[in-house]
Amino acid sequence: MKRCCFILGVAVMMLLTGCCVKHKWEDATCTTSKRCVKCGKTEGLPLRHEWTEATCTEPRACSRCGEISVEALGHDWTERSLEAPKTCTRCGLTEGEKIRLKELVFKKIPAQDLSLMLFRKDTIIGLDYKNWTITWYDYEENEIAAVDLKQFTGDDCAWTVTTIPPYINEDIYVTFQVIDGDSTAHIYVFDGYGKELARLEQEVSIPHGHHLDLYDIADGRYVKYMDEDVETRKALVAIDFVTMTLVPPDTGTPINTVRPQDDYKTVSSVLYNDGYQLVKKTNGKYVFVHKEFRIETAEFYDATSFSPYGFALASPDGKTYDLLDMNLDAIAKGVAEGSFAAWRGDAVFYVSANGVKRFYSIK
Ligand SMILES: [Zn+2]
Numbered sequence: 001m002k003r004c005c006f007i008l009g010v011a012v013m014m015l016l017t018g019c020c021v022k023h024k025w026e027d028a029t030c031t032t033s034k035r036c037v038k039c040g041k042t043e044g045l046p047l048r049h050e051w052t053e054a055t056c057t058e059p060r061a062c063s064r065c066g067e068i069s070v071e072a073l074g075h076d077w078t079e080r081s082l083e084a085p086k087t088c089t090r091c092g093l094t095e096g097e098k099i100r101l102k103e104l105v106f107k108k109i110p111a112q113d114l115s116l117m118l119f120r121k122d123t124i125i126g127l128d129y130k131n132w133t134i135t136w137y138d139y140e141e142n143e144i145a146a147v148d149l150k151q152f153t154g155d156d157c158a159w160t161v162t163t164i165p166p167y168i169n170e171d172i173y174v175t176f177q178v179i180d181g182d183s184t185a186h187i188y189v190f191d192g193y194g195k196e197l198a199r200l201e202q203e204v205s206i207p208h209g210h211h212l213d214l215y216d217i218a219d220g221r222y223v224k225y226m227d228e229d230v231e232t233r234k235a236l237v238a239i240d241f242v243t244m245t246l247v248p249p250d251t252g253t254p255i256n257t258v259r260p261q262d263d264y265k266t267v268s269s270v271l272y273n274d275g276y277q278l279v280k281k282t283n284g285k286y287v288f289v290h291k292e293f294r295i296e297t298a299e300f301y302d303a304t305s306f307s308p309y310g311f312a313l314a315s316p317d318g319k320t321y322d323l324l325d326m327n328l329d330a331i332a333k334g335v336a337e338g339s340f341a342a343w344r345g346d347a348v349f350y351v352s353a354n355g356v357k358r359f360y361s362i363k
C-alpha cells in the first residue's frame with residue numbers, strides 16, 4: 001500500500017512538472033513580477049515605476065508605463081514689475097511685457113492746455129477753460145483739430161462744463177454740456193480725433209446754476225449724469241454711447257458703487273477692471289474700497305483711481321507716490337514726487353508738485 005502511494009505520488013509529480021517544462025513567461029511590469037501565464041509562477045520583483053519630475057506643464061509620470069502620480073504643477077507666476085514681465089518662478093517662462101513707466105515731456109503744447117489733458121491712443125486732448133477751446137494734438141504735438149466752445153453757449157447759458165471722458169470700449173470721448181436758462185441740458189459729444197459725434201438735448205430738473213456730473217456707467221455703454229449736489233445720487237440723463245442717443249436714466253445695470261457711509265466724503269463713481277473705488281474719507285484721507293465692500297486699504301494722503309490698465313498712484317506721505325497694482329500691492333515705490341495726482345486718459349497719470357505737472361505713461 002505504501003509503495004502504491006509512492007508510485008502514484010511520483011506519477012502526479014511527473015504529471016505536474018512534465019506539463020510545466022515550458023513556462024510561458026509574461027514580462028515583468030512596473031507593478032507585477034515576471035510571471036508564467038500557465039502556472040502563475042513568478043520570478044524576480046516588479047520593475048517599479050521610473051518617475052519623471054513634475055514640471056509646470058508635464059505631470060510626474062512613469063516613463064515606462066505612463067502612470068501619472070502628480071498632475072502638472074502649473075506655472076507659479078509672479079506679477080509683472082518695472083524690472084521684469086510676468087514670470088514663472090519655477091521654469092522662468094515669461095508672458096507679456098514688463099511695466100513701462102515713462103515720463104512724457106511736452107514742448108509745443110501751451111501750458112494752459114496742460115491744466116486738463118486727456119490722452120487717447122493716438123491723440124492728446126487739451127481743454128483750455130480760459131479761452132473755451134478744446135484742442136486735439138497728435139503725439140508729435142501737432143494740432144489736428146480744435147473746437148471753439150463759445151459757439152455753443154447762448155446768452156442764457158447758465159453753466160458749461162467739460163466732462164472728463166469716460167472710458168468705454170477702449171475709446172474715449174469728450175462730452176461738453178451747456179445748461180441754459182430753461183434747465184435744458186445740451187450735450188455735445190466728440191470723439192478722440194475732434195469729430196463731433198452727437199448733439200443731445202434733454203430737460204433736466206436741477207437748480208439754476210447747477211451742472212451735471214458724470215455719475216455712472218451701466219453695462220459698459222450707458223453713461224449717466226446726475227445733478228452735482230443730488231444727495232440721492234440718481235441719474236438724470238443717460239446716453240447710450242453705442243448708438244449716441246439719449247435713453248431713460250434707469251437703463252442698464254449700473255456699476256455697483258460704494259454705499260454712502262458717514263465716513264465717506266466723496267466717492268468716485270466709476271469703476272475699472274472690476275476692482276476698487278477710490279473713496280475720500282471725512283478726515284481727508286483716501287482709501288480703496290472693493291466694489292463688494294470687502295476690503296478697505298490703508299489710508300493715503302492722496303491717490304488716483306485705477307486706470308484701465310489696472311494701475312493707481314498712491315501717496316503714503318504726501319510727498320512721493322507709489323505705483324499700485326490691482327492686488328493693491330505697491331509694485332514700485334517713489335515713482336514720482338508731488339502732492340496731487342490724477343490719471344488722464346487710458347495710461348497717463350500726472351503728478352503735481354509745487355504747481356508743476358509732470359506726466360507719466362504707465363502701462
Ligand atoms: Zn508555468
Ligand SMILES: [Zn+2]
Pocket residue numbers: 030048049050062063064065066067
Ligand atoms: Zn510604471
Ligand SMILES: [Zn+2]
Pocket residue numbers: 056057074075076088089090091092093
Ligand atoms: Zn512654469
